[in-house]
Amino acid sequence: MAVIAGSRGATPRVATSVLAGAARMLQRNLLVYRRTWRGSLFGSFLTPLLYLTAMGIGLGSLVASGGSTLLGGVDYLHFLGPGILASSCMQTASFESTYPIMGKISWRRNYEAILATPMQVHHLLIGELSWIGFRMTSMATVFMIVLTVFGIPRSPLALLAIPAAVITGLAFAAPIIAFSATRHNDSGFAALFRFVVNPLFLFSGTFFPVSQLPDAVEWVAAATPLYHGVALVRGAVLDSMPATWPLHLVYLVVFLGVTAVIAERLLRRRLVK
Amino acid sequence: MPPTDEVLVHARGLTKRFGAFTAVNGVDFDVRTAEAFGFLGPNGAGKTSTMRMIACSSPVTEGELTVIGMDPRSQAAQIKARLGVVPQTDNLDAELSVEENLLMYARYFDLPMSVARPRAAELLEFMQLAERAGDQVEPLSGGMKRRLTIARALINEPELIILDEPTTGLDPQARHLLWERLYRLKQRGATLIITTHYMDEAEQLCDRLVVMDKALIVAAGTPRELIEQYATREVLELRVPDAARAGLNGRLDGLAERIEELPDRFLLYAADGEQALEGVHAREIPIESALVRRATLEDVFLRLTGRSLVE
Numbered sequence: 001m002a003v004i005a006g007s008r009g010a011t012p013r014v015a016t017s018v019l020a021g022a023a024r025m026l027q028r029n030l031l032v033y034r035r036t037w038r039g040s041l042f043g044s045f046l047t048p049l050l051y052l053t054a055m056g057i058g059l060g061s062l063v064a065s066g067g068s069t070l071l072g073g074v075d076y077l078h079f080l081g082p083g084i085l086a087s088s089c090m091q092t093a094s095f096e097s098t099y100p101i102m103g104k105i106s107w108r109r110n111y112e113a114i115l116a117t118p119m120q121v122h123h124l125l126i127g128e129l130s131w132i133g134f135r136m137t138s139m140a141t142v143f144m145i146v147l148t149v150f151g152i153p154r155s156p157l158a159l160l161a162i163p164a165a166v167i168t169g170l171a172f173a174a175p176i177i178a179f180s181a182t183r184h185n186d187s188g189f190a191a192l193f194r195f196v197v198n199p200l201f202l203f204s205g206t207f208f209p210v211s212q213l214p215d216a217v218e219w220v221a222a223a224t225p226l227y228h229g230v231a232l233v234r235g236a237v238l239d240s241m242p243a244t245w246p247l248h249l250v251y252l253v254v255f256l257g258v259t260a261v262i263a264e265r266l267l268r269r270r271l272v273k
Numbered sequence: 274m275p276p277t278d279e280v281l282v283h284a285r286g287l288t289k290r291f292g293a294f295t296a297v298n299g300v301d302f303d304v305r306t307a308e309a310f311g312f313l314g315p316n317g318a319g320k321t322s323t324m325r326m327i328a329c330s331s332p333v334t335e336g337e338l339t340v341i342g343m344d345p346r347s348q349a350a351q352i353k354a355r356l357g358v359v360p361q362t363d364n365l366d367a368e369l370s371v372e373e374n375l376l377m378y379a380r381y382f383d384l385p386m387s388v389a390r391p392r393a394a395e396l397l398e399f400m401q402l403a404e405r406a407g408d409q410v411e412p413l414s415g416g417m418k419r420r421l422t423i424a425r426a427l428i429n430e431p432e433l434i435i436l437d438e439p440t441t442g443l444d445p446q447a448r449h450l451l452w453e454r455l456y457r458l459k460q461r462g463a464t465l466i467i468t469t470h471y472m473d474e475a476e477q478l479c480d481r482l483v484v485m486d487k488a489l490i491v492a493a494g495t496p497r498e499l500i501e502q503y504a505t506r507e508v509l510e511l512r513v514p515d516a517a518r519a520g521l522n523g524r525l526d527g528l529a530e531r532i533e534e535l536p537d538r539f540l541l542y543a544a545d546g547e548q549a550l551e552g553v554h555a556r557e558i559p560i561e562s563a564l565v566r567r568a569t570l571e572d573v574f575l576r577l578t579g580r581s582l583v584e
Binding site: 020024028109114118272 | 377
């Protein structure tokens with residue numbers, strides 16, 4: 001048997017590049033996902049199917065066609081479809097940034113094990129964000145197929161809704177990972193979903209235009225990433241991209257960048273003591 | 274491979290503070306290549322903090338530290354590439370199989386799969402885990418998880434292996450198997466740094482050791498040297514009937530180099546325990562039972578760190 005420890009011959013390589021490090025973390029999550037992808041993909045089919053049937057068609061039939069000017073000249077099913085895509089990405093990305101991250105920080109302490117190797121904190125973070133980006137991409141793709149079955153997309157431009165939905169999800173993942181890095185148990189997560197994620201789901205233009213809200217609330221909604229994500233995704237799917245699209249995109253990218261830097265700081269503070 | 278004079282880990286005035294709390298207070302030590310070096314001490318003595326600094330997992334607050342000729346402040350990744358770390362509590366990846374744990378860990382070290390696969394198979398064999406390669410981690414016994422954690426720490430063929438309480442919580446069979454495997458690693462030239470509060474483990478494994486207490490190193494040397502310096506060759510343990518205890522005062526004086534009174538017995542530290550016992554008989558001191566044994570590191574440890582409970 002070969003010498004296991006103490007060998008002097010080989011010079012160990014060091015994964016110094018950020019991309020290589022992040023790719024390892026992504027690889028680890030994909031390895032785990034190999035066992036669970038069927039269920040998660042099935043869920044990605046089911047969610048839009050249920051929402052579009054119950055609310056788009058069921059509830060939508062009650063929404064008078066007179067409302068269509070406010071909805072941008074489309075019926076309720078068309079209005080709702082892209083909104084649900086963006087907000088489902090928000091919900092999944094948010095979930096992926098809470099319990100699984102907490103588990104790797106303190107319950108199963110995966111990060112402690114990984115940081116004993118040449119891997120660094122920003123490799124972990126970028127790897128996790130890449131992983132969530134991967135999940136968002138597959139989810140948004142499945143969603144687009146369902147939307148197409150319902151005849152919702154207007155043109156091939158609709159494909160741009162996929163990257164838009166992914167960025168929307170990531171703009172939630174980064175700040176929520178930052179939040180998780182400060183938690184010592186999961187009690188904050190219920191509050192996060194109850195007071196942040198779910199209200200955003202209801203009030204960020206998924207189910208009705210934000211313009212219907214009182215001005216003050218409208219401004220709050222406009223400050224959240226979901227509002228901007230919904231605007232982009234809906235613009236792409238319905239081929240009615242608002243002239244303000246660069247602003248929405250810049251908002252999401254800057255929000256993602258700033259919160260990712262904060263997440264890195266907080267993770268480092270938590271993991272390197 | 275016998276220990277050499279080459280210094281692999283060098284620490285002077287090494288200090289770790291967490292806010293106002295000082296976990297390690299200016300310690301000096303040198304670990305030489307190919308030796309097994311032990312950190313002994315009660316809970317909270319600063320062993321783990323010291324280990325974590327050596328492993329570059331915890332930034333040095335103050336003082337000098339060199340690991341494999343490099344500075345943890347600026348070359349942490351390069352050092353870590355040549356270390357194997359076995360933490361106090363297993364942190365295996367519960368979502369991966371036994372073999373995947375090793376393969377994925379190899380990836381974190383940037384080892385290609387073509388290198389990782391045969392090495393993982395070899396390590397599973399070495400740690401008697403080959404039959405469980407495809408199993409999930411969770412149902413494994415404590416001893417198996419521990420062996421897998423050690424196998425994982427060896428995946429990058431480390432020059433320095435850091436083990437924090439490697440056998441805590443294991444049954445005697447599992448402990449002896451681990452000791453034997455660690456001994457074999459050392460035979461192959463690996464340098465081991467071990468923390469433990471099992472004195473028999475330290476005597477079995479360590480060429481040299483330091484005893485830490487309250488953030489300081491209070492003694493250093495080989496197990497033999499420490500016993501010679503802080504204990505005697507033998508110890509006479511005497512149990513005296515409770516009734517006779519009060520009337521005993523002073524009657525044991527002079528029978529041994531040092532006498533320690535415990536609630537249930539007296540310990541007489543003497544070069545020759547039998548001779549001390551004869552003295553006890555000669556003075557007609559009433560005893561319930563008497564035992565002569567060799568002094569151990571445990572005697573050293575208790576003398577240096579006291580008998581009060583650390584919690």
